[in-house]
Amino acid sequence: MSDLKTALGEAAAAAFAAEGLSAEFGRVTASDRPDLADFQCNGALAAAKAAKANPRDIATRVVERLKTDPRLASVEIAGPGFINFKLADAALSERANTLADDPRAGSETVAAQRRVVVDYGGPNVAKPMHVGHLRASIIGESIKRLFRYRGDQVWGDAHFGDWGFQMGLLIVALGDEGRGEPFMAEGEGPFPSESPVSIEDLERLYPAAAARAKEDTEFRDRARKATMALQAGRPGYRALWKHMHDVSMAALKRDFGALDVHFDLWNGESDADPLIPDMVEDLKRKGLAVPDQGALVVHVAREDDKRKLPPLLVLSSEGSAMYGTTDVATILQRRREQDAQLMLYVVDARQADHFEQVFRTACLAGYAEEGSLDHLGFGTMNGADGKPFKTRAGGVLKLGDLIEMAREKARARLHEAGLGEDLPPAEFEDIAHKVAVSALKFSDLSNYRGTSYVFDLDRFTSFEGKTGPYLLYQAVRIKSLLRKAEGEGAAAGAIAVTEPAERDLVLTLDAFETALSEAYDKRAPNFIAEHAYRVAQSFSKFYAACPVLAAGHETTRPSRLRLVETTLKQLLIALELLGIGVPERM
RNA sequence: GCGCCCUUAGCUCAACUGGAUAGAGCACCUGCCUUCUAAGCAGGCGGUUGCAGGUUCGAGUCCUGCAGGGCGCGCCA
Numbered sequence: 001m002s003d004l005k006t007a008l009g010e011a012a013a014a015a016f017a018a019e020g021l022s023a024e025f026g027r028v029t030a031s032d033r034p035d036l037a038d039f040q041c042n043g044a045l046a047a048a049k050a051a052k053a054n055p056r057d058i059a060t061r062v063v064e065r066l067k068t069d070p071r072l073a074s075v076e077i078a079g080p081g082f083i084n085f086k087l088a089d090a091a092l093s094e095r096a097n098t099l100a101d102d103p104r105a106g107s108e109t110v111a112a113q114r115r116v117v118v119d120y121g122g123p124n125v126a127k128p129m130h131v132g133h134l135r136a137s138i139i140g141e142s143i144k145r146l147f148r149y150r151g152d153q154v155w156g157d158a159h160f161g162d163w164g165f166q167m168g169l170l171i172v173a174l175g176d177e178g179r180g181e182p183f184m185a186e187g188e189g190p191f192p193s194e195s196p197v198s199i200e201d202l203e204r205l206y207p208a209a210a211a212r213a214k215e216d217t218e219f220r221d222r223a224r225k226a227t228m229a230l231q232a233g234r235p236g237y238r239a240l241w242k243h244m245h246d247v248s249m250a251a252l253k254r255d256f257g258a259l260d261v262h263f264d265l266w267n268g269e270s271d272a273d274p275l276i277p278d279m280v281e282d283l284k285r286k287g288l289a290v291p292d293q294g295a296l297v298v299h300v301a302r303e304d305d306k307r308k309l310p311p312l313l314v315l316s317s318e319g320s321a322m323y324g325t326t327d328v329a330t331i332l333q334r335r336r337e338q339d340a341q342l343m344l345y346v347v348d349a350r351q352a353d354h355f356e357q358v359f360r361t362a363c364l365a366g367y368a369e370e371g372s373l374d375h376l377g378f379g380t381m382n383g384a385d386g387k388p389f390k391t392r393a394g395g396v397l398k399l400g401d402l403i404e405m406a407r408e409k410a411r412a413r414l415h416e417a418g419l420g421e422d423l424p425p426a427e428f429e430d431i432a433h434k435v436a437v438s439a440l441k442f443s444d445l446s447n448y449r450g451t452s453y454v455f456d457l458d459r460f461t462s463f464e465g466k467t468g469p470y471l472l473y474q475a476v477r478i479k480s481l482l483r484k485a486e487g488e489g490a491a492a493g494a495i496a497v498t499e500p501a502e503r504d505l506v507l508t509l510d511a512f513e514t515a516l517s518e519a520y521d522k523r524a525p526n527f528i529a530e531h532a533y534r535v536a537q538s539f540s541k542f543y544a545a546c547p548v549l550a551a552g553h554e555t556t557r558p559s560r561l562r563l564v565e566t567t568l569k570q571l572l573i574a575l576e577l578l579g580i581g582v583p584e585r586m
Numbered sequence: 587g588c589g590c591c592c593u594u595a596g597c598u599c600a601a602c603u604g605g606a607u608a609g610a611g612c613a614c615c616u617g618c619c620u621u622c623u624a625a626g627c628a629g630g631c632g633g634u635u636g637c638a639g640g641u642u643c644g645a646g647u648c649c650u651g652c653a654g655g656g657c658g659c660g661c662c663a
Contacts, residue, residue: 045643292660307588466598
């Protein structure tokens, strides 16, 4: 099953080939001029350039061959040689019925599925998530869902920041407060199974300890020693580490859960740590890791680099592993445990150089093939001043607080509109939450991930125009209509397209596969967001122009009902891929 | 200093890989609720695509230069 664009493209390709021209020229796209056509082919212009011929002549010959196609109401040449296609209503109806029968609503799966790890979220022990984690979580979750939906075997990995200096800092800070006493002993234990710290303790201790370490060298040295002892396996520290790890993870899962973000793996930096000694030896043996200014580095610069890329630091001059080392080890780990063929890193674009170093190292060492590692960088979320988002006080905004702010706006707006007042409080709260999350996610995902965007909560939750709540509103309106139809015993039937609004809606639905494949190929969810918005908008036009259940429209009712069902099916899939949940009513 | 990314309507963003009249949303203006949810729909206003060259039938898109902004450049992650 293919969409209309592809089907017409094949017909056009055959026509070009029959004229002795490359089938490549037969590419068909949605029309830039909906007033003139449904689809267009610009191939005659390119073909004319290649053959040094007159584009209108070529177009005329191609059109002659396509004229008899029963699917087309018209094929015409316009301007310098554009070929314009208008579909017959019967062809649109047939396509609509195919979409209606398809559980995937016209979306396909990839021919060759791969094992893919999506690394996103980037949470850390003891550090509450803030707005900086929002994009990584939202985009990564959508990428994970998209790849899985297209047929790949996918693991979402939180890549938990649970190792390194920060852990030593916490251990020492905790000890200085006289807490976690039993864990400070050097023996083998046993150690208490109750955590001596809460997430609140950690969130308070960490910033204070990090600040103190900058000033207080004695404190810093003790933290370094504690870090080394932890990594060397001191049982008490390990037990304490486990508690801090678990307490943090539980808190993080709450925030992620509020955003409907879920991971298959919570592998942390600590999990890659055991692989590092052998890997370092291997890198040395291969002649890649070499001493440099007291440290051990891998030179990754290439001849044709415009700028000399600094080497990857494998071991610091103190002998400790750097985060690049951990990242390379994690690649090895994913090859072993998941046999991953593709690893996608949804991480701030500012880390582009770092990932380039890591990827080059992994490829040089033979741990990964070219093209199997990709950094999906994203821009920052900025405040109204165009600088990275800060609270009024100038601090970072915690993610949990941000979500609550959005929820509060959603509640206020619902009350304002007099919506949901007759609903049970729990359902009202659920709706407010879904509205809030849709506002945050859609505004983020509708921007291309690579660019930065301005965060404006008032705008995102304004519930008008191109926003998440608008999409929810359309979906809920459809659900309401279908509930009513069910109550009236109205049955759906074969779709017969006649009205302009119906044509428009079917053409929009037909473009689903194009949108998903583009999002998949470019690894950019904004194409799904754009499509979802178009579907909602097309439906809204249809809704205004084509009564379904109203008296006097019995003849068209079964067809329109089926079209409405199909629209909802596709809209829900698109929203699901964006990670946006839809309430039953609002 | 070197490198990467940006600059499109008053504002926030698109533009299917070089094609027709550069599109949406917000804001503003005009219509439309005794009919399936008006958080909606229909229509209007709004542009020298930062500047200057170049490539070609054709450039927001490709090349060069300039201006402005953001970011990154070994022992933090």
